[in-house]
Amino acid sequence: MNEVVKIGVAGLGTVGAGTVKLLSEHRDMVTDRCGRQIVVTAVSARDRTRDRGFATDGLTWYEDARDISRDDNVDVVVELIGGSNGIAWDVCKIALENGKHVVTANKALMATRGAELARIAEANNVTIAYEAAVAGGIPAIKALREGLAGNAVSRVTGILNGTCNYILTTMREQGRDFADVLAEAQKLGYAEADPTFDVDGIDAAHKLAILASLAFGIEVDFDAVAVEGIRKVSALDIEYAEELGYRIKLLGIAKQTAEGIEQRVSPVMVDKSTAISKVEGVFNAVAIEGDYIGSLVLEGRGAGERPTASAVVADIIDIAAGRIAPVFGVPAKRLRKNVRASLEKHSGPYYLRLMVWDRPGVMAGVTAALAKHGVSVASMLQHGRAETDGGVVPVVFVTHETGEGAMTAALAEISAFESNSQPPVLIRIESFTA
Amino acid sequence: MNEVVKIGVAGLGTVGAGTVKLLSEHRDMVTDRCGRQIVVTAVSARDRTRDRGFATDGLTWYEDARDISRDDNVDVVVELIGGSNGIAWDVCKIALENGKHVVTANKALMATRGAELARIAEANNVTIAYEAAVAGGIPAIKALREGLAGNAVSRVTGILNGTCNYILTTMREQGRDFADVLAEAQKLGYAEADPTFDVDGIDAAHKLAILASLAFGIEVDFDAVAVEGIRKVSALDIEYAEELGYRIKLLGIAKQTAEGIEQRVSPVMVDKSTAISKVEGVFNAVAIEGDYIGSLVLEGRGAGERPTASAVVADIIDIAAGRIAPVFGVPAKRLRKNVRASLEKHSGPYYLRLMVWDRPGVMAGVTAALAKHGVSVASMLQHGRAETDGGVVPVVFVTHETGEGAMTAALAEISAFESNSQPPVLIRIESFTA
Numbered sequence: 001m002n003e004v005v006k007i008g009v010a011g012l013g014t015v016g017a018g019t020v021k022l023l024s025e026h027r028d029m030v031t032d033r034c035g036r037q038i039v040v041t042a043v044s045a046r047d048r049t050r051d052r053g054f055a056t057d058g059l060t061w062y063e064d065a066r067d068i069s070r071d072d073n074v075d076v077v078v079e080l081i082g083g084s085n086g087i088a089w090d091v092c093k094i095a096l097e098n099g100k101h102v103v104t105a106n107k108a109l110m111a112t113r114g115a116e117l118a119r120i121a122e123a124n125n126v127t128i129a130y131e132a133a134v135a136g137g138i139p140a141i142k143a144l145r146e147g148l149a150g151n152a153v154s155r156v157t158g159i160l161n162g163t164c165n166y167i168l169t170t171m172r173e174q175g176r177d178f179a180d181v182l183a184e185a186q187k188l189g190y191a192e193a194d195p196t197f198d199v200d201g202i203d204a205a206h207k208l209a210i211l212a213s214l215a216f217g218i219e220v221d222f223d224a225v226a227v228e229g230i231r232k233v234s235a236l237d238i239e240y241a242e243e244l245g246y247r248i249k250l251l252g253i254a255k256q257t258a259e260g261i262e263q264r265v266s267p268v269m270v271d272k273s274t275a276i277s278k279v280e281g282v283f284n285a286v287a288i289e290g291d292y293i294g295s296l297v298l299e300g301r302g303a304g305e306r307p308t309a310s311a312v313v314a315d316i317i318d319i320a321a322g323r324i325a326p327v328f329g330v331p332a333k334r335l336r337k338n339v340r341a342s343l344e345k346h347s348g349p350y351y352l353r354l355m356v357w358d359r360p361g362v363m364a365g366v367t368a369a370l371a372k373h374g375v376s377v378a379s380m381l382q383h384g385r386a387e388t389d390g391g392v393v394p395v396v397f398v399t400h401e402t403g404e405g406a407m408t409a410a411l412a413e414i415s416a417f418e419s420n421s422q423p424p425v426l427i428r429i430e431s432f433t434a
Numbered sequence: 435m436n437e438v439v440k441i442g443v444a445g446l447g448t449v450g451a452g453t454v455k456l457l458s459e460h461r462d463m464v465t466d467r468c469g470r471q472i473v474v475t476a477v478s479a480r481d482r483t484r485d486r487g488f489a490t491d492g493l494t495w496y497e498d499a500r501d502i503s504r505d506d507n508v509d510v511v512v513e514l515i516g517g518s519n520g521i522a523w524d525v526c527k528i529a530l531e532n533g534k535h536v537v538t539a540n541k542a543l544m545a546t547r548g549a550e551l552a553r554i555a556e557a558n559n560v561t562i563a564y565e566a567a568v569a570g571g572i573p574a575i576k577a578l579r580e581g582l583a584g585n586a587v588s589r590v591t592g593i594l595n596g597t598c599n600y601i602l603t604t605m606r607e608q609g610r611d612f613a614d615v616l617a618e619a620q621k622l623g624y625a626e627a628d629p630t631f632d633v634d635g636i637d638a639a640h641k642l643a644i645l646a647s648l649a650f651g652i653e654v655d656f657d658a659v660a661v662e663g664i665r666k667v668s669a670l671d672i673e674y675a676e677e678l679g680y681r682i683k684l685l686g687i688a689k690q691t692a693e694g695i696e697q698r699v700s701p702v703m704v705d706k707s708t709a710i711s712k713v714e715g716v717f718n719a720v721a722i723e724g725d726y727i728g729s730l731v732l733e734g735r736g737a738g739e740r741p742t743a744s745a746v747v748a749d750i751i752d753i754a755a756g757r758i759a760p761v762f763g764v765p766a767k768r769l770r771k772n773v774r775a776s777l778e779k780h781s782g783p784y785y786l787r788l789m790v791w792d793r794p795g796v797m798a799g800v801t802a803a804l805a806k807h808g809v810s811v812a813s814m815l816q817h818g819r820a821e822t823d824g825g826v827v828p829v830v831f832v833t834h835e836t837g838e839g840a841m842t843a844a845l846a847e848i849s850a851f852e853s854n855s856q857p858p859v860l861i862r863i864e865s866f867t868a
Contacts, residue, residue: 033760137730138730146757148573149464294735294738295735296732297731297733298733299730300727306728307728310724314580317583318583321759323580434717
């Protein structure tokens with residue numbers, strides 16, 4: 001590369017526009033920080049006429065974003081198209097094969113084909129950087145890959161989807177139901193018209209798979225992530241959580257266990273006194289536990305034009321300054337194949353809520369079923385009786401540490417009881433020391 | 435440097451020993467992460483016979499730590515002696531001048547002579563890295579220098595001294611006084627026998643000066659930091675803070691103002707709902723506000739053998755991998771001289787507590803003095819009357835945003851009133867959006 005680093009931006013949505021604006025607004029500062037001038041030379045976007053808030057004269061416009069990756073006047077390709085296939089993949093692959101570095105915010109792509117891209121990058125002596133793909137502006141990738149490079153990581157936990165965290169926070173603060181808060185979030189623009197990707201946990205799972213690869217030195221393995229979203233979280237369970245000293249969060253958790261790595265995105269109860277439980281609203285957080293650092297929590301904005309542009313530009317500056325780390329922390333050939341921990345082997349406390357007809361013998365049946373499967377009860381909540389005898393009452397159990405196999409078996413047995421007025425709710429409880 | 439990176443460790447206290455242990459325990463992982471083998475070849479410590487928990491055969495021992503910096507068999511010198519003068523300075527300077535990189539945990543040295551060291555490093559084409567000097571294991575230096583490199587930072591705030599945070603947390607939780615909790619902390623080993631450096635804010639000020647240099651691209655200017663410790667924080671003010679919705683924290687705050695940079699370490703009231711207010715006990719935190727990222731909070735362990743060793747080794751790995759950033763984010767010659775904001779020009783809300791004889795006319799006098807200097811009162815607290823008429827009652831005012839000059843003038847006038855049974859207490863209130 002020359003004194004000037006030439007950037008091609010594929011995709012001029014909010015993040016692309018934010019990146020171009022940042023580079024122009026902070027031109028001198030950026031030059032000071034990487035020792036070179038960074039100039040956008042080429043762009044690609046569907047609509048050429050839209051006003052994006054910056055001057056486009058002098059830029060080469062491409063109809064086909066792939067052509068940016070073939071442009072000799074581009075050193076670094078910034079891929080902001082999105083999606084794990086099609087154009088985004090082509091843009092990254094062609095750029096790397098042409099000896100260009102790539103910076104991307106594409107979590108779906110990195111989560112599903114990241115290891116492949118790392119190999120292509122290394123074979124061509126360039127890198128693909130993706131700080132913006134996880135937790136927006138929070139430098140979580142850099143923290144794991146470099147800042148904690150001396151640690152064997154035991155667990156990485158993330159609040160990785162701002163939409164879900166906003167919905168759960170609002171449900172708790174206002175005692176409202178999921179559907180209600182979601183509809184409002186959609187109206188306010190905090191949630192997409194089709195919220196599936198967010199509320200069903202897929203977006204968080206993409207990010208978790210990337211973090212897990214970095215944390216444990218494994219090839220990214222998105223299919224290993226067990227995913228459950230927040231649609232089934234009820235205002236009632238949030239209320240009980242509060243009473244028991246917990247918060248319900250949609251957490252991505254990847255942890256090293258004796259038999260492999262467990263990766264899961266699901267609603268989880270966490271102690272109210274922990275740092276991660278206090279991350280509210282649209283904020284994201286990543287908590288990392290390592291054998292030397294103890295625990296580290298990073299909290300900030302996980303999305304949006306400006307925070308994401310901040311991450312994209314940090315990657316560009318590192319590349320321009322020649323600060324290149326292996327894509328997933330270690331050389332691609334040193335990444336291990338993921339050994340998946342069987343989810344059945346998960347072990348921890350559980351929250352179990354039943355809605356039962358308030359009749360004699362019901363509790364005896366439930367507690368007998370728990371005991372039969374070796375599930376030990378730490379506490380139980382039942383407030384008063386139903387208004388009319390024989391009405392429905394919620395009954396809540398918190399268990400001691402229990403194997404998921406035993407818990408599932410007990411739950412199956414309890415679910416079959418005629419005393420249930422609706423299916424039981426089971427939520428994992430996760431412990432944090434800080 | 436060769437395939438093997440040779441490390442000389444000057445100072446084998448807890449952090450030095452932790453560093454050697456980490457490098458040996460995680461040898462293969464460290465090699466994977468930087469592409470080279472890292473080997474400790476030389477050490478220096480006063481007592482050669484002490485058992486430090488690792489094998490010392492094969493290591494070159496030096497009586498005089500300076501000799502490590504002259505050893506041809508050392509590529510990187512890790513300076514863990516401490517102190518801003520004497521041996522530590524010599525070790526760093528000689529190493530840099532001999533073309534060796536330096537890694538240090540020495541905040542006093544970096545805060546007082548950091549700019550000089552950066553110039554020496556650059557002149558010799560090596561670097562001096564100091565992640566371990568600020569907030570222990572938290573990668574705050576890396577976050578500011580690289581992760582947020584695309585941001586104009588407006589404010590950086592830190593809970594930078596675990597001893598103070600532990601004392602303030604315990605005072606609040608247990609309603610106890612400073613002296614009492616300090617004595618206990620000393621007994622438990624959380625505070626030094628001579629606690630001056632910690633409780634008077636000097637340690638935090640060293641760290642803040644370093645963060646400010648990175649955040650604002652200025653030559654580190656420790657003398658510019660206004661320092662006030664926690665000795666005068668009373669259980670009563672902590673209680674009032676709680677009632678008003680605040681927590682009292684010893685914060686290091688460096689911010690860009692219209693007329694220059696304000697740097698201050700002092701007890702501050704912060705809203706209870708903010709992330710920084712929730713950092714409790716021995717934990718440290720650094721909050722950074724930038725124009726693109728919004729806000730970022732990093733929280734973790736700010737001291738101790740293992741977290742600090744984690745930071746030292748992260749620096750070693752970066753150096754071994756060739757990932758070198760300018761010492762304070764930009765080349766030393768591009769660092770600006772600090773322009774100090776006059777502390778008088780500080781502007782913000784204030785907490786003012788008086789202990790007054792409960793007599794007619796007292797409140798009229800105080801409120802008239804505030805009004806005279808243009809200090810506008812946002813709220814006032816006075817709970818009941820003294821048990822006996824004419825007794826002493828605490829009266830608390832929270833002001834609207836006020837210039838420090840006006841506040842100081844009003845305070846001087848009020849302090850002279852005969853109605854005071856003891857001197858008034860004034861505490862700044864600092865606002866955070868996240």
